[in-house]
Amino acid sequence: MLFLTLFVLLCLGFICYQDMRYRAVYWICFPLLAISMFILKLDNATWKDALIQSLWALAFFGIQLFALWGYLSLKHKQIVNITRNYLGLGDILFLWAIAFYLSPANYILFYIASLILILIYTIARRIVQKNANPEIPLAGLQALLLSMILIVSVINPNLQPYTDSWIYGF
Template sequence: MRYRAVYWICFPVLAMLLFNLKYRFTGFLNGLTDAGYGLSFLLIQFLFLWIYFSVKNRRMINLTNDYLGLGDILFLIVITFYLSPGNYVLFYIGSLILVLIYAILQKYSLEKKSNKHIPLAGLQAMLLALLMITDHLFNAFTLYSDSWIYILMS
């Protein structure tokens, strides 16, 4: 907790556990297909981020040096193995907005901290845990399927 770090072994274990959950609900092929869509979306996002910051700095940059932590990237990769493509995009955008609001409130709070880093993966993990618990208790939506999104849109 003090170093805001996670052992690397936790990410593949979490990916396997989340994929096992999804596999039980949707099947192996559908789980892999959805993960492929999520990974493609994430790859495109990172490509655009890399291009933006490289152009802004007028040199090639490494996203993990100053902009994103490796844990943030690994967490975003891991959750593609559970969330459906639509839910992944909604979670990605929604969690980034909530983390941004948190960061703004933290910056302007009375308690001035010297740490400029935002615990993105940690906050996203807490949000995902809350969503998974809510989904399990109330069956309000299914995180592993986009069916609730289609029903809501029709």
């Protein structure tokens, strides 16, 4: 499974590079990432458990997208397309893809923590660079953070992003 982990890290690195450099990512990266991450998860979970956990994470993400769409539609008093000015399709596809690897609690933890860290990074960048690009490479920065988590989980087997058991240890 080391080869598959390296492939996932390569995909994450490619997503990070493309999003940071071009603010666009080839769409094929996301299904490849989802499939390879799901296979990694199957190495440590049964087919049924992996599928159920993925569906829970996808349900959480779906609720978040629906809530965001509803809020923005109410705010603008018309139905809005959130991928037009608010959230890139690559950002959505990235969060969709990682749901096939992270357990539900880890997915929520990663989702919230990565948004907070990226917000802090963006604010700091705007303070330092007055005329910085206003677009946030969300998928790229989240891919960078997830690759760091994967590297740490390879070094420290007690950190297992595909299961919630390490969280219960606290």
